[in-house]
Every structure is written in C-alpha cells, then in structure tokens.
Amino acid sequence: MTIGHDQGQGIIIPMFEFELESSDPQSGARAGYFYTPHGLIPTPTFAPVGTQATVKALTPRDLHELGAHLILSNTYHLFLRPGEDLVSEMGGLHNFMGWQGPLLTDSGGFQVFSLSNTRKIDQDGVTFRSHHDGSSHRFTPEISIAIQESLGADVIMAFDECPPPDDYQYVKDSLSRTHPWAERCLQAQTRTDQALFGIVQGGIFPDLREESARYLMTLNFPGYGIGGLSVGESKADMYAMLDVLNDVLPRDKPRYLMGVGAAEDIINGVMRSIDIFDCVLPTRLARHGAAMVPGGRLNLNNASFSRDPKPVDQNCTCYTCQNFSRAYLRHLVKAKEILGHMLLTAHNIHFLLALMRQLRQAIIDGNFTGLAQQLLRHYPTL
Amino acid sequence: MTIGHDQGQGIIIPMFEFELESSDPQSGARAGYFYTPHGLIPTPTFAPVGTQATVKALTPRDLHELGAHLILSNTYHLFLRPGEDLVSEMGGLHNFMGWQGPLLTDSGGFQVFSLSNTRKIDQDGVTFRSHHDGSSHRFTPEISIAIQESLGADVIMAFDECPPPDDYQYVKDSLSRTHPWAERCLQAQTRTDQALFGIVQGGIFPDLREESARYLMTLNFPGYGIGGLSVGESKADMYAMLDVLNDVLPRDKPRYLMGVGAAEDIINGVMRSIDIFDCVLPTRLARHGAAMVPGGRLNLNNASFSRDPKPVDQNCTCYTCQNFSRAYLRHLVKAKEILGHMLLTAHNIHFLLALMRQLRQAIIDGNFTGLAQQLLRHYPTL
Numbered sequence: 099m100t101i102g103h104d105q106g107q108g109i110i111i112p113m114f115e116f117e118l119e120s121s122d123p124q125s126g127a128r129a130g131y132f133y134t135p136h137g138l139i140p141t142p143t144f145a146p147v148g149t150q151a152t153v154k155a156l157t158p159r160d161l162h163e164l165g166a167h168l169i170l171s172n173t174y175h176l177f178l179r180p181g182e183d184l185v186s187e188m189g190g191l192h193n194f195m196g197w198q199g200p201l202l203t204d205s206g207g208f209q210v211f212s213l214s215n216t217r218k219i220d221q222d223g224v225t226f227r228s229h230h231d232g233s234s235h236r237f238t239p240e241i242s243i244a245i246q247e248s249l250g251a252d253v254i255m256a257f258d259e260c261p262p263p264d265d266y267q268y269v270k271d272s273l274s275r276t277h278p279w280a281e282r283c284l285q286a287q288t289r290t291d292q293a294l295f296g297i298v299q300g301g302i303f304p305d306l307r308e309e310s311a312r313y314l315m316t317l318n319f320p321g322y323g324i325g326g327l328s329v330g331e332s333k334a335d336m337y338a339m340l341d342v343l344n345d346v347l348p349r350d351k352p353r354y355l356m357g358v359g360a361a362e363d364i365i366n367g368v369m370r371s372i373d374i375f376d377c378v379l380p381t382r383l384a385r386h387g388a389a390m391v392p393g394g395r396l397n398l399n400n401a402s403f404s405r406d407p408k409p410v411d412q413n414c415t416c417y418t419c420q421n422f423s424r425a426y427l428r429h430l431v432k433a434k435e436i437l438g439h440m441l442l443t444a445h446n447i448h449f450l451l452a453l454m455r456q457l458r459q460a461i462i463d464g465n466f467t468g469l470a471q472q473l474l475r476h477y478p479t480l
Numbered sequence: 481m482t483i484g485h486d487q488g489q490g491i492i493i494p495m496f497e498f499e500l501e502s503s504d505p506q507s508g509a510r511a512g513y514f515y516t517p518h519g520l521i522p523t524p525t526f527a528p529v530g531t532q533a534t535v536k537a538l539t540p541r542d543l544h545e546l547g548a549h550l551i552l553s554n555t556y557h558l559f560l561r562p563g564e565d566l567v568s569e570m571g572g573l574h575n576f577m578g579w580q581g582p583l584l585t586d587s588g589g590f591q592v593f594s595l596s597n598t599r600k601i602d603q604d605g606v607t608f609r610s611h612h613d614g615s616s617h618r619f620t621p622e623i624s625i626a627i628q629e630s631l632g633a634d635v636i637m638a639f640d641e642c643p644p645p646d647d648y649q650y651v652k653d654s655l656s657r658t659h660p661w662a663e664r665c666l667q668a669q670t671r672t673d674q675a676l677f678g679i680v681q682g683g684i685f686p687d688l689r690e691e692s693a694r695y696l697m698t699l700n701f702p703g704y705g706i707g708g709l710s711v712g713e714s715k716a717d718m719y720a721m722l723d724v725l726n727d728v729l730p731r732d733k734p735r736y737l738m739g740v741g742a743a744e745d746i747i748n749g750v751m752r753s754i755d756i757f758d759c760v761l762p763t764r765l766a767r768h769g770a771a772m773v774p775g776g777r778l779n780l781n782n783a784s785f786s787r788d789p790k791p792v793d794q795n796c797t798c799y800t801c802q803n804f805s806r807a808y809l810r811h812l813v814k815a816k817e818i819l820g821h822m823l824l825t826a827h828n829i830h831f832l833l834a835l836m837r838q839l840r841q842a843i844i845d846g847n848f849t850g851l852a853q854q855l856l857r858h859y860p861t862l
Contacts, residue, residue, distance in 0.1 A: 152812060152819040159799065180786065180811045188789055188807050196803040404562065407570055417541065421578040425570050429533065429562045436537040439818055 114293040114320045116141075116352045116373075122466040126344045126371035129461040132321075132352050134200040134252035135291050136192060139167045141352060141373035142458055144364065144450045145202060147381065150175050151185070151195040154381045155436070155443040158197045164416075164444065165451045168200045168253075170376045173245050174209035177235075178228050182248035190250030201251040202376070205242045205283075205297075208325070208357070211260045219259065221275060239282035247289050255323055256283040258297040263331045269301035277313050284317055295354060297323040302335040304342045311346045321352040324372075328358045336363065340370035347371075361390065361453055362477040365470050368457050380446030385439050387431035390449040393476030396424070398442070403428045416448035417441075496675040496702045498523075498734045498755075504848040508726045508753035511843040514703075514734050516582040516634035517673050518574060521549045523734060523755035524840055526746065526832045527584060529763065532557050533567070533577040536763045537821040538829065540579045546798075546826065547833045550582045550635075552758045555627050556591035559617075560610050564630035572632030583633040584758070587624045587665075587679075590707070590739070593642045601641065603657060621664035629671050637705055638665040640679040645713045651683035659695050666699055677736060679705040684717040686724045693728045703734040706754075710740045718745065722752035729753075743772065743835055744859040747852050750839050762828030767821050769813035772831040775858030778806070780824070785810045798830035799823075 113133055121128045132139040145168040146153045146161065153161060153169060161169065171191060176182060188194045191201055210217055210226045217226035223238030242257035257279050261272040280296045287294050296314035300306030314322060324343060327336045340355070347353055352373040358364065359377020367375060380390060389396045389410040396403070396410055409419035410427065418427070418441040430438030453473075460469040495515055503510040514521040527550040528535045528543065535543060535551060543551065553573060558564060570576045573583055592599055592608045599608035605620030624639035639661050643654040662678050669676050678696035682688035696704060706725060709718045722737070729735055734755040740746065741759020749757060762772060771778045771792040778785070778792055791801040792809065800809070800823040812820030835855075842851040 150811075150815045150817055151808070152817050155818040155822070157799070157819065157822065158803070179815060180807075184787060184807065184811075187787060188805060194805070194808050194811075196808070405566060405569060417539070421540070423570060423576070425562075425566065426533070426576050426578070429566075429576075433532045433561060435532055435534050436818055436821055437534040437539065440537070440539065440822070 113291070116321070116350060118349070120462045120464075122461050122464070124467040125369045125470070127368050127457070127461050127466045127470075128349075128371055128373070129458045130352070130373060132373070134293070136198060136200045136252050137167070139200050139374075140458060142364075142368045142454055143167050143374055144359065144454050145170045145374060145376040146447050147172075147376055147378045148195065148197075149378070150179070151191060153443075153447075154385065155439040156447065158195065160444060161197065161447070162199070164447050165455065166199070166447065168202055168374065169197055170202045170204065171195070171249070171251065172209060173203050173206035173242060173249065176203075176249060177206060177245050178230055182245045186248040186250070192250065200253070202253040203246045203249050203251040203255065204356070205246070205255040205257040206237050207242070207255075207258045208260045210237055219275070221278075223257075239279040240286040243283050243286040243294070247287070247292065250289075251292065253293045253295060253321065254287075256280045256294060256296050256319075258299055258325055260326050260329065261299065261301060263301040263326055263329055263335070266301070266303055266306075269299070269303060269306055273299060273306060273310055273313075277310070280314055280319075281317060284319075293320040295319055295321040295323045295352075297325040297356070298343060298347075299326045300339070301326060302331050302339060304338070307339050307342050308346050311343055315346075315348060319351070321354060322347055323354045323356050325356050327355065328360075328363065328377075333363065333366075337366050337370065340367060340372065344370045359450065361392075361450070362474060364450070364453065365457065365473055368461075368466075369470055380450055381443050384442035384446050387428075387438065387442065389427070389442055390446045392473070398424065398428045398431045398438075400428075410445055411449075414445065414448065415452075416445050418445040418448075495673070498703070498732060500731070502844045502846075504843050504846070506849040507751045507852070509750050509839070509843050509848045509852075510731075510753055510755070511840045512734070512755060514755070516675070518580060518582045518634050519549070521582050521756075522840060524746075524750045524836055525549050525756055526741065526836050527552045527756060527758040528829050529554075529758055529760045530577065530579075531760070532561070533573060535825075535829075536767065537818070537825040540577065542826060543579065543829070544581070546829050547837065548581070548829065550584055550756065551579055552584045552586065553577070553631070553633065554591060555585045555588035555624065555631065558585075558631060559588060559627050560612055564627045568630040568632070574632065582635070584635040585628045585631050585633040585637065586738070587628070587637040587639040588619050589624070589637075589640045590642050592619055601657070603660075605639075621661040622668040625665050625668040625676070629669070629674065632671075633674065635675045635677060635703070638662045638676060638678050638701075640681055640707055642708050642711065643681065643683060645683040645708055645711055645717070647683070648685055648688075651681070651685060651688055655681060655688060655692055655695075659692070662696055662701075663699060666701075675702040677701055677703040677705045679707040679738070680725060680729075681708045682721070683708060684713050684721060686720065689721050689724050690728050693725055697728075697730060701733070703736060704729055705736045705738050707738045709737065710745065710759075715745065715748075719748050719752065722749060722754065726752045741832065743774075743832070744856060746832070746835065747839065747855055750843075750848075751852055762832055763825050766824035766828050769810075769820065769824065771809070771824055772828045774855070780806065780810045780813045780820075782810075792827055793831075796827065796830070797834075798827050800827040800830075
C-alpha cells in the first residue's frame with residue numbers, strides 16, 4: 099500500500115487501500131471503498147467504458163451527475179489513436195478527456211487477442227495489425243505497462259491472454275504465458291501512483307481458475323481482475339467460476355469482473371464478492387436503440403412504441419425518463435438523431451449505476467439477499 | 481394582439497406583444513421583448529434549429545443552460561416523420577420534444593421548393609415527393625397552417641415560395657403566388673395562441689421587396705419574416721435588401737431574417753433592425769468538425785491542432801472551452817465520436833447566443849455601433 103498525498107484538508111488518504119464497510123452474512127456480497135489518487139470509489143461499482151477516451155454520447159459532466167465513480171478506457175485503442183505520447187503530452191488521460199475522477203485502463207490484451215486473424219502470439223508477447231490501417235505493432239507486458247503509465251490511469255491491468263474458455267489444454271498452456279507476463283508487468287511498473295491489478299484466467303475450469311488465482315496471489319497485487327468470462331460460456335459456467343474464486347481470492351483486495359454488464363450477471367457477481375464491473379453493454383445497446391429496464395430491454399425500434407406516451411421506465415428517475423416519452427425516443431432512433439444515442443445512453447448508465455447504489459445500500463442495511471432474490475425474479479432463470 | 485392567459489401570478493401577459501426596450505440612434509438596431517405563450521423572448525435573438533424535433537446533439541436542458549430562448553423546427557420534416565398527428569397526440573411539439581420554451585415552425589415551403597427536381601408548383605400549392613421514400617404529397621397554404629396548428633409552435637409561418645433571388649420576372653411572378661397564399665394562411669388560421677408571421681419575398685430587387693412588404697403589411701401580421709435571402713446572393717445584395725425593408729416594415733412588429741447564422745450577417749442584420757435569426761450553420765459546422773470563433777472558424781480536422789493544449793477560444797466561457805483542448809476535440813472528430821458533435825455544437829450555439837447577448841446589451845447601453853464596428857473588423861469586408 100502506498101501512502102497517498104495530502105488532499106488539501108490535512109488528511110492523508112491511504113492510496114489503493116480497500117476498506118470493507120459491510121458484508122452480507124448470507125452471501126459473499128460486500129460494500130467497501132477503494133481509495134485512488136483521483137478519489138474514492140464506493141464498491142460495488144460499475145465502470146462505464148470510454149473506449150477512445152470518451153464514454154460514447156456522454157460528457158464527463160453527465161457521467162459525474164449520473165454518479166459514475168470509475169471510467170474505463172482501452173489501451174489498444176488509445177495506443178493506435180491518438181497515441182499514448184500525445185495523451186501524456188496533454189497532461190495524461192484525466193486531463194485529456196476532462197474526467198478528474200478515477201480511471202482504469204485495460205492492458206490491450208483482450209482487444210489484441212480478439213483480432214484473431216491478424217495476430218501472432220509467442221512466449222514474449224503478441225504481434226498484431228491495427229484495425230484502422232493494417233499497420234503492424236507489438237505488445238509485450240513491458241510495452242503494455244509503459245503505455246498504461248503514459249496514459250496515467252489510477253488502475254492499470256496486467257497484460258494477459260484471453261483464451262477460448264472451453265479448450266482445457268489451450269487454457270492451461272495459455273496460463274503458462276499469462277502468469278510470467280503478470281510477473282513481468284509488476285517488474286516493469288515504475289509509477290507508484292497507479293494500482294496494477296493481476297488478471298485471473300483459467301476458462302471455465304475450476305482447477306485452472308484456482309491455480310491462476312493462487313499463482314497471482316503469490317505476487318501480491320493490490321487488486322485482482324477476473325478475465326476471460328462473458329465471452330460465450332454459459333451463465334452457469336460464469337457463476338461457477340465466481341464461486342470458485344470467491345473462496346480463493348484475498349478478502350482485503352478489490353475484485354474486478356471484467357467485461358460484465360448485464361444486470362443479472364452484476365447481481366450474481368456482487369453475490370459472489372465482486373466489487374468492480376465494466377462493460378460496453380449499456381452504451382452499445384443505447385446506440386442500437388435499446389433501453390435497459392428491470393427484467394430485460396425495450397427495443398425502441400419497435401413500432402409498438404410509436405404512440406406510447408409513457409417513459410422508458412415509470413419508476414426511473416433519470417433525465418430521459420423524467421422528460422421524454424417512448425414515442426419521442428422511438429422517433430429519435432428512427433430518425434437516427436444523435437439525441438437518441440445521448441438520452442438512451444444516459445438512461446442505461448443510470449440504470450446500472452442506480453442498481454449498484456441499490457445493491458450497495460442493501461448490503462449495508464443487511465437485506466442484500468432478499469433484494470437480490472427479488473430483482474433476479476425479473477430475469478430468466480438459468 | 482391576443483390577451484394571454486394568467487401565468488399563475490395574477491399577471492396578464494399581453495400575448496405576442498413586441499415591446500421595444502431600447503433603440504440605437506445611429507443604426508436601426510433595437511432591443512426588445514417578444515411575448516409568447518411559452519415565455520418571453522429577449523430580442524435580438526438567435527434560434528437554434530431542431531429540424532426533426534431535436535437540435536442535433538443537444539438536450540433541451542443543454543439549450544436552456546446555453547441561454548436559448550427560441551427553437552425552430554421544420555414542418556416539412558415533421559410532417560413526413562413522425563407526422564403531425566402523432567406529435568399532436570403526444571401533447572404537441574413542446575411536450576413531444578421536451579422543450580417548454582418558445583418554439584417556431586417554418587411553413588415547409590423552403591424545404592419543398594428546395595426539392596427542385598421532384599416538385600410541381602401551381603397557383604394553389606405544391607406537389608412534391610418525400611426525400612425518404614419518394615411518396616407523393618401536397619402542401620397548400622391551408623395544409624401548411626393545419627400542420628403547424630397540429631404541431632402547436634408559438635410562432636408559425638405563412639406558406640410562401642422561395643424563388644431564385646436574381647431572376648426578376650420569376651421573382652415578380654412568384655409574388656403573385658406568395659401574396660394570395662399569405663392571405664389564405666391568415667384565413668386558414670383557427671388557433672389564437674399562435675402568432676402567424678407573413679414572409680417578405682422579392683429576391684434581390686428593392687422594388688419587389690418593398691412591394692412585398694407593403695402588401696403583407698395590409699394584412700397586419702403580428703410579425704414579418706424576411707425570406708429568400710442567404711440563398712446564394714452576395715452579402716452586399718442581402719444587406720441592401722435589409723436596408724430597403726428597414727425603412728418599410730412597421731417598427732412595432734418583430735422582424736425575422738430567415739436562415740441566417742453567420743456572425744457577420746447577424747451583426748449586419750441587427751444593425752438593420754432584425755430581431756430574430758435562425759440557421760443550421762452552428763449545428764452543421766459542428767458535425768463537420770468546425771468551431772465558430774471571432775473572425776471565422778477553426779477546422780478541428782486540421783493536423784495542426786493535434787497537440788494543441790489550448791481551448792477552441794481562450795475567451796469563451798462555454799463548457800467545451802472551459803474543459804477541453806483542441807487536441808482532445810480533434811481526437812474526437814478524427815475518431816468520429818459523438819462527444820465531438822456534442823461539444824462543438826454546444827460551443828457554436830454558445831458562440832452565437834453570447835454574441836446576441838453582447839449585441840443586445842450594447843443596444844441597451846447605447847454603444848451598439850462601436851461594438852458592431854469592432855466585431856466586424858474580425859471579418860472579411862464585402
């Protein structure tokens with residue numbers, strides 16, 4: 099743990115401390131605070147994704163007003179455009195994008211491994227082609243950390259391989275790359291004002307998940323990502339892996355389930371001690387005209403909404419639901435108006451952040467399990 | 481003048497009264513208030529355009545915070561999508577789009593006449609094809625007013641023909657359609673809570689402009705639009721027409737120069753007693769990556785801005801300039817991010833609304849001419 103700087107009020111903030119405020123005795127759910135150089139993150143939390151240094155269709159002011167505490171941005175995308183040197187020259191990612199709260203960057207690994215046809219993996223790293231112009235580039239653990247240090251997020255991630263989740267031998271071999279890479283990331287780190295999280299891999303295999311977690315724990319990361327889930331496996335498999343890790347990972351470090359943003363998965367994740375989530379789902383759905391509501395989605399492309407004067411969700415307190423009808427939102431979607439993206443994105447982000455606040459409060463109030471069961475009743479069972 | 485409803489404070493607002501607060505003795509510039517059922521419009525004013533019931537990339541809250549007082553929406557577009565009946569069923573345009581301030585709709589004439597290859601004019605009206613699906617439709621003065629009554633804006637416009645500005649005989653013949661249409665619009669009007677403005681045409685010909693104005697004045701409209709300018713004629717021709725009309729139009733009615741939004745044209749218009757302007761320029765420029773600044777524009781596509789830490793305009797107080805660099809805006813523009821449209825639109829609308837406030841205050845303070853000369857020094861002379 100690094101001791102943080104004086105915040106101007108004579109109080110020394112313990113940087114990257116994870117403080118548990120409350121735990122649900124029946125499940126693993128916990129409420130806490132994670133301290134970062136750019137502020138406190140109340141957990142459990144959902145991090146909206148700002149791939150290219152912007153959460154699509156929202157201003158930083160919007161995000162602040164929606165109650166976002168942590169924003170994720172993508173190393174792969176920023177490396178290609180505008181380049182980490184430019185971001186650094188402009189004062190780092192916080193200043194560049196005008197978000198003064200906590201930021202997290204991924205390692206670039208997930209995106210690079212998604213370029214399945216144009217990348218080549220070796221024990222040292224990955225060579226890949228840009229999706230913009232086909233130009234050739236290389237990421238190694240050292241390069242990923244150097245880029246993330248230039249970007250300057252509060253939380254940075256170890257460079258890992260995200261393997262196909264159900265190929266046992268491949269996943270096992272992949273851990274023999276991911277684990278040494280995690281160690282090299284730690285060795286490459288030079289900044290003390292960034293928390294470097296290790297990433298647990300292991301596909302859908304309990305023994306590999308446990309092996310991965312135990313190995314990374316020997317390196318004593320200040321937090322642990324759980325990667326390689328929500329990539330095509332069943333929900334039952336995902337939750338089973340979270341059950342395994344719930345018993346293995348240290349309780350005094352934050353746990354970050356990467357790339358998960360469906361409401362039912364978040365509730366199930368919190369139930370299994372997950373503290374941080376991120377996903378493009380709410381922003382991507384919005385751009386396709388879909389609004390997140392309890393139990394599912396409203397597709398505003400649907401003609402049945404064309405004369406519907408009701409808001410997306412009558413119980414929602416967001417700006418969109420307080421001011422606009424489904425009929426108007428459908429008109430915006432059909433007319434391909436930017437405001438449609440803006441209003442649906444704001445609603446979807448509000449939906450997930452309100453869910454996080456509700457779950458957190460229930461943990462503190464001691465009625466988490468009841469709330470979780472009640473909320474999950476809206477969603478299809480496994 | 482219609483007597484307005486009690487605003488809940490025991491005060492009777494004189495609806496559609498145009499109250500002159502101050503006039504510049506050296507020029508025709510005047511500051512006033514125009515009373516509408518949805519609030520007071522301080523003039524001179526600039527109306528952002530919300531073609532499809534949304535000012536592209538801004539929320540109604542944004543518009544309110546930027547200090548917009550009047551929003552324009554287009555009858556042609558709303559007639560085609562979502563249809564005026566649907567808007568009416570949803571409580572009218574104010575409720576539909578969530579803008580509770582004053583609204584103005586055009587007559588549809590300008591858009592229909594712009595469809596030069598697919599419309600046919602006769603003495604009674606115009607038959608045209610939809611730009612969406614080629615379906616055939618017809619506008620007459622009566623139909624235009626009926627649509628605008630369904631939409632329910634505070635200010636509605638007479639159905640007119642917008643002729644090529646420099647063909648004397650065509651423009652003269654066109655007035656023989658536009659003038660009877662203006663009379664039919666007045667006869668067709670059934671609502672008393674909408675101000676119907678006549679539209680002066682006459683191309684770039686002083687005698688035709690004067691003839692048009694004098695004819696319309698016999699019909700005693702509550703306000704006068706000036707149409708058919710900023711459509712390809714020279715700035716000198718445009719200003720000459722405004723000079724002609726400055727001496728002819730009644731001083732106790734608001735004057736609205738349609739489709740004009742370049743800063744130098746607005747300053748020259750205010751100097752010639754124009755009270756209301758509208759234009760898609762600020763929103764359209766924003767979507768092309770251009771920011772309006774004193775004396776011209778910054779094209780943020782330009783590579784010279786890629787590492788420029790300065791705001792668009794160091795003297796600007798808008799959210800965009802207070803929080804973001806040219807480098808970041810250029811990144812957003814190059815990455816085709818929605819936030820780029822949002823931030824540049826907000827800046828451009830702020831730029832014009834701040835200009836209007838500055839001009840208005842100068843009229844009240846008695847130093848309009850000096851300010852106008854100083855501002856115009858930034859722009860190319862005629």
